[in-house]
Amino acid sequence: MTLNKYFYITRTNFVNSVAYIQDIIGSSAFIALIIFIFVNLWKVIYGSNEYINGFTIIMMLWYLVMTESIVTSQSRVLEEMGNEVINGNIANYLNKPYNYVLYKYFQSLGRSVVKFIVTFVIAGLVVYIFIGPININLITILPIILIVFLAITLNFLIMASLGVFAFWIEDAKSLDFVYSKIIFTIGGMLVPLEIFPKWLYNISIYLPFSYVAYYPAKLFVAFDYMLFFKVLIVELMWITVFAIIASMLYKICVKRISINGG
């Protein structure tokens, strides 16, 4: 029963997103445009080189399709949760029979799934047309979907944890700006971490942010069972850590809420 209600929350949001698909296609079209710019950029950078740090141009662009699809599938979460903390709307959830963080997670999941698929298809189409298809082994699709699902979950939990800080700094958009830039760079969304200088690469691969974008996309373009199991274990570990952090922070936050009538 407990999980059942969360399933319905996800389903409702999934159906809702499908009903307003136009809205999602609009923002996905923008990602396709960015991918188109990347096609131009990487064509120039590759020139006559076949490989850069073990990536062919086809791998590089499909890598970017994957990172962009994962990260943008949850583009509004941090700002939304932060704003609910700032304007006190979070109080509306407190007397409901569900956990606020879980509610938000399942709510965003419904939308993220639709958005991920639409972005992946549209951006993938751009790369398919201008660069070409990627070779992937069909058996690896399920493990990749699992890793992507966990990456979306981890991304949500990090954002949920950060969202609480809006309580003190009173500006959710700035938090979102800064976090998204962390994912852009050391998360590996804009370029694979191998492109970085060695010292930055060595730091980035151990941080949780690389499990949101870099590792899932790397597995997608160059699947390897050893790497898959490693990523799976570490991703689960980070999910546990951030789940604990998020729930603790919201407990503290709720204690400090003062409700002044309606």
Added chain:
Amino acid sequence: MALKHFKTQLEYFKISLKTALDYRASFIIQTVSMILNDIVWIIFWLIIFNKFQNTNGWNLNDMILLYAVILTSYGIGGVFYGNRRNISSIIVEGRLDYYLTLPKNILYHVIISKASWYSLGDLLLGIVLAIMFIPLVKAPLFILLIVLSAIIFISFDILTGSLAFFMENSEETSSTLREGLIAFSSYPLSIYTGLTKILILFIIPAGFVSGIPVQLLKTFDATWLMYTIGFTIVLTIVAVSLFYIGLKKYESGNQLYVRT
């Protein structure tokens, strides 16, 4: 007449600044986070050029010039004409009524009546980059180019915002076009070739916003400066005309609201 409008603009600016400063901590955080945001992009290019040296003739120095141009001009657009990005929602929600009743130029009044303070971070960093990387002799040219570039940004937003007069649900389209202009103009002009180059010069005028100003700052070329000025004038005329043609079709709603 023009002076009166300028005075109005100054008053709006003062009010907006006072309001923003009321929430001082938030104001500072917004500005700092925007500067951090921009610096991350510059670091991204630092990494790219550190590894690949040049992309079709562009190097790190050109990229920094590009950021100096684009951040300053976009910052000016945001701080002084911040409401330009809201044109489509103002039209759709029937909020244009307010401006129609006042004895000021309607379009000008709309775009000056709100500041987007996030852009202050852009503006500050843009100016710092310009001071650090642009030689003093080129300062007049730089100022001319960022004025042109800011006018293109503003005109393009008026153009895409005015689509709301003609199309239903145009908000998503205009926001994609707007973001597209920023995205295309934040990459080296040299990566675009053939049809794409024509597209980003004349359809989404990203080339005129950043790429061509950078080329002109590197090696001055009077012909291209003339093209840029000409293009800016044409775009402005088209954008303003479209707004006023659309305005004839404007139907107000019956919504009552408090203007904030």
